[in-house]
Amino acid sequence: MAAAPKDSAVRLRSYQDESYLHGFLGTVGDLQKAGILQDVVLEVEGRRFPCHRLVLSAASPYFRAMFTSDMAESRHKTVVLQGLDVAMFVEILSYIYSGTLHVSLDKVQPLYQAADLLQQDYVRDTCSSYMAFNVEHGTCVELYKFADVFSVDIVLKHCLQCICKHFVTLASSDEFCSLSVNQLTKIISYDELDVKEETTVWEAVVRWVQHSREDRLHHLPSILPHIRFNLMTPEDKTAILEHPLVREDLGSSKVIRERAKKRKLKPRLGMTTEMLLLYDMGKGDLLFLNPQKGKYISDEDDIFPDSAGKTFTSDYNIYALEHDLDDSGQMSMFKYNHAGNEFEDAGMSTVSKFQREYSGWPTYWGESLIEVDQILYYIAANLGEGSGWVRMKKYSRQKDQWQECSQLRLDGTWHRSAALSCGPYLYFILTSAMYCYDPSQDCWSERNPPNLETRHSFLTAVAMGTEIFCTDIDFNQTRVYDTESGHWKTLQGWPNQGNLRTHEYPHLFVLENQLHVLLDVYDTAKEGPSGKYLVYVYDRSADAWRDLKAVLPDKEYHILDRLSSVARLYLPFLKGAQNLITSYAIRQDKNTESMA
Numbered sequence: 001m002a003a004a005p006k007d008s009a010v011r012l013r014s015y016q017d018e019s020y021l022h023g024f025l026g027t028v029g030d031l032q033k034a035g036i037l038q039d040v041v042l043e044v045e046g047r048r049f050p051c052h053r054l055v056l057s058a059a060s061p062y063f064r065a066m067f068t069s070d071m072a073e074s075r076h077k078t079v080v081l082q083g084l085d086v087a088m089f090v091e092i093l094s095y096i097y098s099g100t101l102h103v104s105l106d107k108v109q110p111l112y113q114a115a116d117l118l119q120q121d122y123v124r125d126t127c128s129s130y131m132a133f134n135v136e137h138g139t140c141v142e143l144y145k146f147a148d149v150f151s152v153d154i155v156l157k158h159c160l161q162c163i164c165k166h167f168v169t170l171a172s173s174d175e176f177c178s179l180s181v182n183q184l185t186k187i188i189s190y191d192e193l194d195v196k197e198e199t200t201v202w203e204a205v206v207r208w209v210q211h212s213r214e215d216r217l218h219h220l221p222s223i224l225p226h227i228r229f230n231l232m233t234p235e236d237k238t239a240i241l242e243h244p245l246v247r248e249d250l251g252s253s254k255v256i257r258e259r260a261k262k263r264k265l266k267p268r269l270g271m272t273t274e275m276l277l278l279y280d281m282g283k284g285d286l287l288f289l290n291p292q293k294g295k296y297i298s299d300e301d302d303i304f305p306d307s308a309g310k311t312f313t314s315d316y317n318i319y320a321l322e323h324d325l326d327d328s329g330q331m332s333m334f335k336y337n338h339a340g341n342e343f344e345d346a347g348m349s350t351v352s353k354f355q356r357e358y359s360g361w362p363t364y365w366g367e368s369l370i371e372v373d374q375i376l377y378y379i380a381a382n383l384g385e386g387s388g389w390v391r392m393k394k395y396s397r398q399k400d401q402w403q404e405c406s407q408l409r410l411d412g413t414w415h416r417s418a419a420l421s422c423g424p425y426l427y428f429i430l431t432s433a434m435y436c437y438d439p440s441q442d443c444w445s446e447r448n449p450p451n452l453e454t455r456h457s458f459l460t461a462v463a464m465g466t467e468i469f470c471t472d473i474d475f476n477q478t479r480v481y482d483t484e485s486g487h488w489k490t491l492q493g494w495p496n497q498g499n500l501r502t503h504e505y506p507h508l509f510v511l512e513n514q515l516h517v518l519l520d521v522y523d524t525a526k527e528g529p530s531g532k533y534l535v536y537v538y539d540r541s542a543d544a545w546r547d548l549k550a551v552l553p554d555k556e557y558h559i560l561d562r563l564s565s566v567a568r569l570y571l572p573f574l575k576g577a578q579n580l581i582t583s584y585a586i587r588q589d590k591n592t593e594s595m596a
Helices: 018-034 053-059 061-068 086-098 108-118 120-131 140-149 152-165 179-187 201-213 211-228 236-239 250-260 571-574
Strands: 040-044 047-051 077-081 273-280 284-291 295-299 307-313 318-323 330-337 341-347 365-371 375-385 387-396 402-403 408-413 416-422 423-430 433-438 443-447 460-464 465-473 478-484 487-491 501-504 507-511 514-523 532-541 544-547 557-559 566-569 580-581
Touching: 018 501, 040 053, 040 571, 047 053, 047 086, 053 061, 053 086, 053 580, 061 108, 077 487, 086 108, 086 120, 108 120, 120 140, 120 152, 152 179, 179 211, 201 211, 211 250, 236 250, 273 507, 273 514, 295 402, 295 514, 307 375, 318 365, 365 416, 375 423, 408 433, 416 460, 416 465, 423 465, 460 507, 465 507, 507 566
Parallel strands: 040 077, 307 365
Antiparallel strands: 040 047, 273 284, 273 557, 273 566, 284 295, 295 580, 307 318, 318 330, 330 341, 365 375, 375 387, 387 402, 387 408, 416 423, 423 433, 433 443, 460 465, 465 478, 478 487, 501 514, 507 514, 514 532, 532 544
């Protein structure tokens, strides 16, 4: 026999019969329907189902363990399955033999339980996704209770978001009163409750206790620590201390008095107002602006540290990464304390500063702090002539340490850049290049760039939902990137009237789920100072920018952080700060009014 050629291994190829792969399951289903080659009978609630051990073992780890171990069931012709609803077992058995699953709201919970018992991951995950998709005002409490018992995280997350959003109406429902004490305390512990006053939370607790007073009254002292009495007026606290439920238990009265002293408890989401933060370059004052509500608050104390980067996170916390005073190359993290209107140590380990590199050519150096999926990233960009790099470190809360991420190498000459998060990814954008960082894979990949035609590189970008918006210095071109499709499109530019020109870079920002832009403009036809600020909001249905007629104090402003400068703030805390001047600007064409 002739020897095989030495390169036979190189010539080896594998072939896959797609029709066989797709047809195999159909053949197995036909055998089941015809009752052929069945070798085991499964009995559920008295009903018998002839099946194939091989098919069941291949479809489920539960059956594989049953039929391939020394368990008695592996030798029996008939196996009785306990704890299963027969109707749900029919659905799962149909899926095993056909690959098709039918899910509806009335049976998704028992179907999930059956899949959980039988270790059917696909069925269980499909039910989880179905429940999460169907979370709404009328179903969120019921689904929350189910998801809490079975620890279905994706459903829990969506339910809590819905309950927090509709807390005021849901707290009066019978479904809310059916929550367990642990479920209740978890809900009222959330910062995201959309309530205007903390007394609303107290009233919800009272209704829950009185729904079954004898069984629940003893839980009140363990529930009260989750109510933020420091956010109530003295009159409200006095009234609660005189409430019959509190007077019956001395321990409850003590808890209320102790909790009322804790000043650092955060306000609820519904008590806060979204504000754009601006910095007065002349006096160092801060301006908190909400053009939609027609108000601003001017703070004479610059509470923000001089930092390498600031970020305004999804849970409306504010972080700043500040250089250490001893010039050690280390940076410390500070977190904004809403109650004290000041920054304090965040209790995180320090991070080593990335060092700037000089190549003899002018270089662009930028640092930023970005939150991606509740993880903080310190980012440094060194853009030189012909080459550059982007380096990152992320903070691990579990290990209390900063971990270096994959580095991005750049070719070409760049002058400006933007780093921002959108969904679970981080994007690094230049005028004619864009890159996406996937934290789950710790890797960079290239994306379609915005390709702005501009006399200067763009500087401003912002994310909203699954889209990224950026614009040029003249605000003539606004581009939007759909992160799901990977395509850019152009929006209408600035409806410039007359001789107005931008003086500084436009600043895009998202406030109350709408795209805005702040423009620093001047009139080319006038001699002398003619600068002013304009605020526009984008109307997507009309593809047009609408002037909000915002009236700002006559000062020279700088964006506090050019990529993330919108925060949720509790205005009573700001009003209580030292040296605070509070004013409100009402949107009008020419006039302003004052409000006490």
